[in-house]
Amino acid sequence: MEFLKQPWTWYAAGSIIGLIVPALLIFGNKHFGISSNMRHICAACFPANIAYFKYNWKKEIWNFFFVGGIIIGAMIAIHFLNTDRPIVVNQQLSSELAGYGVTDFSGTVPKQLFSFESLFTLRGFIMMVVGGFLVGFGTRYAGGCTSGHSIMGLSNLQVPSLIATCCFMAGGFIMANLILPFILRL
Amino acid sequence: MSQEQKISDQTIQAPMPNLINDDMDFEIRSLDSMCINDSQQQHPWWYNFKYLTIGIVFGIVFVKAEIISWFRIQEMFRLQSFHMFGVIGTAVVVGMIGVALIKKFSIKTIHGESISFHPKKFNKGQVYGGLLFGMGWALTGACPGPLFAQIGTGALVISVVLASAIAGTWVYGYFREKLPH
Numbered sequence: 001m002e003f004l005k006q007p008w009t010w011y012a013a014g015s016i017i018g019l020i021v022p023a024l025l026i027f028g029n030k031h032f033g034i035s036s037n038m039r040h041i042c043a044a045c046f047p048a049n050i051a052y053f054k055y056n057w058k059k060e061i062w063n064f065f066f067v068g069g070i071i072i073g074a075m076i077a078i079h080f081l082n083t084d085r086p087i088v089v090n091q092q093l094s095s096e097l098a099g100y101g102v103t104d105f106s107g108t109v110p111k112q113l114f115s116f117e118s119l120f121t122l123r124g125f126i127m128m129v130v131g132g133f134l135v136g137f138g139t140r141y142a143g144g145c146t147s148g149h150s151i152m153g154l155s156n157l158q159v160p161s162l163i164a165t166c167c168f169m170a171g172g173f174i175m176a177n178l179i180l181p182f183i184l185r186l
Numbered sequence: 187m188s189q190e191q192k193i194s195d196q197t198i199q200a201p202m203p204n205l206i207n208d209d210m211d212f213e214i215r216s217l218d219s220m221c222i223n224d225s226q227q228q229h230p231w232w233y234n235f236k237y238l239t240i241g242i243v244f245g246i247v248f249v250k251a252e253i254i255s256w257f258r259i260q261e262m263f264r265l266q267s268f269h270m271f272g273v274i275g276t277a278v279v280v281g282m283i284g285v286a287l288i289k290k291f292s293i294k295t296i297h298g299e300s301i302s303f304h305p306k307k308f309n310k311g312q313v314y315g316g317l318l319f320g321m322g323w324a325l326t327g328a329c330p331g332p333l334f335a336q337i338g339t340g341a342l343v344i345s346v347v348l349a350s351a352i353a354g355t356w357v358y359g360y361f362r363e364k365l366p367h
Contacts, residue, residue: 004250007250007251007252008247008250008251009251010251010268010269010270010271010272010273010276011272011276012251013247013250013251013253013273013276013277014272014273014274014275014276014277014279014280015276015277015280016243016244016247017244017247017273017276017277017280017281018276018277018278018279018280018281018283018284019280019284020240020243020244021277021280021281021284021285022281022284022285022287022288023240024237024240025284025285025288025295025301026288026293026295026296026301027236027237027240027295027296028225028227028229028233028236028237028295028296028297029225029295029299029301029302030225030237032281034329034330034331034334035329035330035355037330038330038351038352038354038355039355039359041352041355042352042355042356042359046356048356048360050356050359050360050362052358052359052362053356053359061231061234062234062237063237065234065235065237065238065241066237066238066240066241066244067241067331067334068238068241069237069238069239069240069241069242069243069244069245070241070242070244070245070248070331070334070335070338071245071334071335071337071338072238072241072242072245072338073241073242073243073244073245073246073247073248073249073335073338074245074246074248074249074254074334074335074336074337074338074339075245075338075339075340076242076245076246077245077246077248077249077250077339078249078338078339078340081246081249081250087252087255087257087258089257089261090261090264090266090267092264092266093257093260093261093264093266097260105257107339107341108249108252108254108255108256108336108339108341109255109256109327109336109341109343109344110256110257113256114256114341114343114344114347115343116343119343119346126325127325127326128326128343128344128346128347128350129346129347129350130322130325130350131321131322131325131326131347131350132322132326132333132346132347132348132349132350132351132353132354133322133350133351133353133354133357134318134319134321134322134325134354135319135322135323135326135328135329135330135333135347135350135351135354136322136350136351136352136353136354136355136356136357136358137315137318137319137322137354137355137357137358138315138316138317138318138319138320138321138322138354139315139319139329139330139351139355140315140354140355140358140359141311141314141315141318141319141358141365142311142312142314142315142316142318142319143306143309143311143312143315145319145329145330145331146274146323146329146330146331147329147330147331149312149316150274150278151274151277151278151281152281153306154278154281154282155278155281155282155284155285156285156303157282157285158305158306159306159308160306160307160308160309160312161306161312163308163312163313163316164312164313164315164316165316166316167312167313167315167316167317167319167320168316168319168320168323169263169320170316170317170320171316171317171318171319171320171321171322171323171324172259172262172263172320172321172323172324173263173320173324174317174320174321175263175320175321175323175324175325176260176263176264176324177263177264179321180324180325183325
């Protein structure tokens with residue numbers, strides 16, 4: 001049990017995530033992917049006569065079960081496998097963040113940036129609302145996210161997925177290094 | 187497929203002529219093949235609990251390997267840590283081996299159905315959308331999977347991020363025909 005409570009290594013985590021690809025295929029011919037859940041939610045709740053949301057979403061219910069499992073798994077991990085030790089962050093990053101007033105490394109999300117209070121500040125609004133919008137808009141525009149393109153697509157040797165993955169990384173590099181410092185200073 | 191299922195599929199499709207199908211002008215399948223259910227079989231709803239189980243394992247890995255940490259994502263995009271590259275790299279290699287074995291030995295599903303793969307076609311959305319998503323990823327520190335996991339860990343404010351992501355998805359659907367693909 002103590003062993004499971006340690007932060008898991010990259011190779012253990014990567015191997016398990018990699019095994020999810022064949023597991024979903026073998027358990028029911030399902031292709032690993034998460035962001036299309038948000039499309040199914042739109043199709044189920046607010047289709048608004050938009051062609052993109054007019055399809056038989058009920059056929060995709062398995063994916064809601066899959067993300068439901070992710071939420072339950074996260075609850076299990078945080079309640080039964082947690083050590084309350086703050087995450088070990090790269091020295092350079094922690095000193096940079098300290099300059100923006102981010103000093104609490106205890107949660108999975110920095111509490112000083114992501115909270116209901118900071119939602120009403122310009123910085124919090126950009127990071128949560130604009131950031132979330134870009135995630136939803138961008139993943140559908142690209143046709144997939146890290147799971148659908150970077151893991152499932154690359155596993156199936158798809159060149160478009162490689163292009164998409166490179167663009168995910170490029171977008172992230174640009175934001176984290178060139179734009180985010182200005183947002184964090186707000 | 188039984189006669190009854192065929193009839194029910196037809197009745198679902200009949201009143202919706204705009205229903206997404208493979209013949210749309212820009213390759214709907216290559217745009218959206220992820221997560222589209224390829225199984226032709228119909229099972230009772232509780233069969234879906236097998237996906238719940240796989241999801242639980244995924245959720246635990248997300249938390250324990252700190253993949254859902256905003257800090258780990260910042261480290262990745264600043265090249266300050268190998269961790270996330272290691273996770274994604276290993277997952278791709280293991281996934282590749284799994285897919286290769288399924289193809290080589292024509293492995294079938296546990297219900298005896300043959301497993302289908304679809305090639306993706308390139309379109310400009312993968313570039314524009316990819317860049318936009320990458321920016322959102324660096325801001326929120328989460329791709330769609332970790333968003334759900336973060337909410338599970340009790341970071342309830344992330345449900346605002348998720349709601350905004352769903353809104354982004356909807357807005358994409360609304361403007362889709364006007365966007366370059």
